[in-house]
Amino acid sequence: MLNDPKNYKENVKAYQPKVPYFMNCFKAFLVGGLISLIGQGVQTFYMHVFHFSKQTAGNPTVATLILASALLTGFGIYDKIANFAGAGTIVPVTGFANSITSSALEHKNEGVVLGIATNLFQLAGEVIVFGVVSAAVLGIVRLFIEHLF
Amino acid sequence: MIFVYAFLVGGGICVVGQLLMDVFKLTPAHVVATFVVIGAALDVFGIYDHLIEFAGAGATVPITSFGHSLLHGAMAEGHEHGYLGIAMGIFKLTSAGITSAILFGFIVALIFKPKG
Amino acid sequence: MSKVRKQTWRFDQPIYLGATGTVVGPLEARGPLSASFDKCYEHLHCGQKSWTEAERALLRRSISFCLAKAGKAEGDIDLFLAGDLMDQTVTSNFIARENRIPFLGMFGACSSSMETLATGAMLVDSGFADNVLCAVSSHNATAERQFRYPTEYGGPTKLTQTFTVTGAGAALLTKEPGKVKVKEATIGRVIDWGINDAANLGTAMAPAAADTIWTHFQDTGRTPDDYDLVVTGDLSGVGSPILDEILLEKGLDISSIHQDCGTMIYTSDQPVSAGGSGCACSAVVTYGYLFNRLAEGSLKRVLVVATGALLNSSTPKEKDTIPCIAHAVLLESAKEG
Numbered sequence: 001m002l003n004d005p006k007n008y009k010e011n012v013k014a015y016q017p018k019v020p021y022f023m024n025c026f027k028a029f030l031v032g033g034l035i036s037l038i039g040q041g042v043q044t045f046y047m048h049v050f051h052f053s054k055q056t057a058g059n060p061t062v063a064t065l066i067l068a069s070a071l072l073t074g075f076g077i078y079d080k081i082a083n084f085a086g087a088g089t090i091v092p093v094t095g096f097a098n099s100i101t102s103s104a105l106e107h108k109n110e111g112v113v114l115g116i117a118t119n120l121f122q123l124a125g126e127v128i129v130f131g132v133v134s135a136a137v138l139g140i141v142r143l144f145i146e147h148l149f
Numbered sequence: 150m151i152f153v154y155a156f157l158v159g160g161g162i163c164v165v166g167q168l169l170m171d172v173f174k175l176t177p178a179h180v181v182a183t184f185v186v187i188g189a190a191l192d193v194f195g196i197y198d199h200l201i202e203f204a205g206a207g208a209t210v211p212i213t214s215f216g217h218s219l220l221h222g223a224m225a226e227g228h229e230h231g232y233l234g235i236a237m238g239i240f241k242l243t244s245a246g247i248t249s250a251i252l253f254g255f256i257v258a259l260i261f262k263p264k265g
Numbered sequence: 266m267s268k269v270r271k272q273t274w275r276f277d278q279p280i281y282l283g284a285t286g287t288v289v290g291p292l293e294a295r296g297p298l299s300a301s302f303d304k305c306y307e308h309l310h311c312g313q314k315s316w317t318e319a320e321r322a323l324l325r326r327s328i329s330f331c332l333a334k335a336g337k338a339e340g341d342i343d344l345f346l347a348g349d350l351m352d353q354t355v356t357s358n359f360i361a362r363e364n365r366i367p368f369l370g371m372f373g374a375c376s377s378s379m380e381t382l383a384t385g386a387m388l389v390d391s392g393f394a395d396n397v398l399c400a401v402s403s404h405n406a407t408a409e410r411q412f413r414y415p416t417e418y419g420g421p422t423k424l425t426q427t428f429t430v431t432g433a434g435a436a437l438l439t440k441e442p443g444k445v446k447v448k449e450a451t452i453g454r455v456i457d458w459g460i461n462d463a464a465n466l467g468t469a470m471a472p473a474a475a476d477t478i479w480t481h482f483q484d485t486g487r488t489p490d491d492y493d494l495v496v497t498g499d500l501s502g503v504g505s506p507i508l509d510e511i512l513l514e515k516g517l518d519i520s521s522i523h524q525d526c527g528t529m530i531y532t533s534d535q536p537v538s539a540g541g542s543g544c545a546c547s548a549v550v551t552y553g554y555l556f557n558r559l560a561e562g563s564l565k566r567v568l569v570v571a572t573g574a575l576l577n578s579s580t581p582k583e584k585d586t587i588p589c590i591a592h593a594v595l596l597e598s599a600k601e602g
Binding site: 019021024025028029030031032033034035036037039040041042043044054058059060061062063065066067070071073074075076086087088090091092093094095096097100101102104105106108112116117120123124126127128130131132134135136138139140141142143 | 161220
């Protein structure tokens with residue numbers, strides 16, 4: 001019974017396309033795993049060639065992946081991969097770089113200052129906000145507990 | 150072996166993200182924010198360090214590691230300078246990531262044109 | 266002209282779609298209706314340096330095709346009615362700045378195509394104008410950027426989501442005899458049945474389309490058998506069966522004559538999720554494909570129901586539901602027999 005404005009939202013669910021949960025997860029797993037695998041390759045490279053330690057090799061690795069993601073975004077390829085991968089390209093740090101680059105690129109016509117620079121963190125700002133707030137709160141709590149004992 | 154674990158753990162974290170979007174109808178922004186907070190929370194008890202030890206890039210490439218690095222840097226300074234140290238150290242380990250993202254994002258935006 | 270019951274206008278004098286102009290982007294060019302468009306652009310940028318300018322180029326071009334085919338100059342037109350999806354309908358405003366025809370900007374989201382056509386026909390019928398130019402445009406990238414994410418952002422695409430058609434359609438309304446007549450218009454009410462998912466506009470708009478179609482049949486007293494086609498604007502593959510079902514429950518079966526512009530304009534293997542949407546979706550299909558079929562007489566009577574979701578990019582974030590509207594225009598072939 002669809003002719004029921006009050007319950008339309010509920011009743012119309014039977015007419016909605018089924019989300020392919022398994023396939024979506026499989027694609028996300030595949031692409032997310034591959035990006036991590038490439039990251040591992042880059043990290044191993046930095047450790048062996050430039051003698052970074054396991055702890056410090058993370059930094060240049062992340063920077064390299066971010067460069068690759070920014071370039072793929074510029075060439076218009078990242079969103080095509082993302083169409084397939086879903087969360088597989090959103091969750092890795094490359095997704096963070098994609099959100100920054102795509103926002104900046106989109107507003108390019110509004111100028112370098114008001115367009116690119118102002119909009120750079122349009123989508124990525126929330127990551128930094130939530131990261132900093134949660135890390136600060138958790139850090140204070142942990143420090144407080146450590147001082148207690 | 151680390152390569153296999155990197156693939157499995159990195160992919161696994163993305164599957165969790167996919168389920169948050171498909172089942173719980175979260176937007177990408179909500180998923181990423183959730184993951185950053187989870188990453189920081191897992192660092193409180195040092196769990197995330199074990200994951201990095203085990204899976205290498207499988208744990209450092211997903212955005213959860215951003216939360217982990219923020220807290221890690223904050224705590225390192227916090228132990229030295231007390232509560233003020235948290236503010237001093239929070240960006241210490243993530244500096245490379247944020248700097249490169251801003252720099253490369255800016256340069257790419259200058260050079261390229263959106264393709265649509 | 267006369268009012269038929271509350272919502273339907275019947276034009277007493279013969280009013281004709283004198284000529285039309287349709288322009289589309291690259292993806293529409295690879296769809297099944299590409300032969301019916303006047304121009305297909307190879308690139309989404311349409312030779313311009315920004316998306317906004319690309320959309321203006323589409324609208325400008327569709328108008329010049331329309332006027333050229335009608336053998337009219339801009340100075341011959343009494344009134345220009347136009348709409349689009351951009352904030353403050355800037356695309357239409359900026360084109361009106363160039364052509365300097367007296368201008369009424371209209372906004373009904375994706376229903377703007379039939380909103381402008383119905384209003385234009387009413388103005389011609391009532392004698393306030395002899396030649397009225399109606400036009401609408403939409404562009405995939407400008408719409409993505411305004412309503413969703415930056416075009417290069419790798420956001421997820423839902424199966425219920427529609428794909429904004431890149432294109433523009435223009436039509437000239439006149440009393441000079443032509444091949445396609447504008448006979449009636451049914452003006453819709455705003456309907457909101459509580460859907461708040463901006464990625465599922467087909468489901469949100471189906472009740473509005475149902476309301477307008479139901480009213481049209483009630484007002485005119487006709488039955489679906491009297492029509493060759495009832496074409497909805499952009500309900501897509503998701504909203505179309507819902508519309509059929511809503512009307513069937515009320516005892517009106519249009520499923521055999523109902524088609525949707527959003528599914529007509531693309532093939533099923535094109536990457537457009539549920540189908541096409543946007544002002545241009547109903548406009549290019551109506552002014553291109555349907556106009557040709559009516560002109561040659563292979564379709565006699567077609568009801569075009571353009572649907573629109575009247576939201577902006579922040580109302581869904583504010584947890585508000587989506588008000589929707591649909592306007593119907595009845596087109597008939599002028600060819601006898």
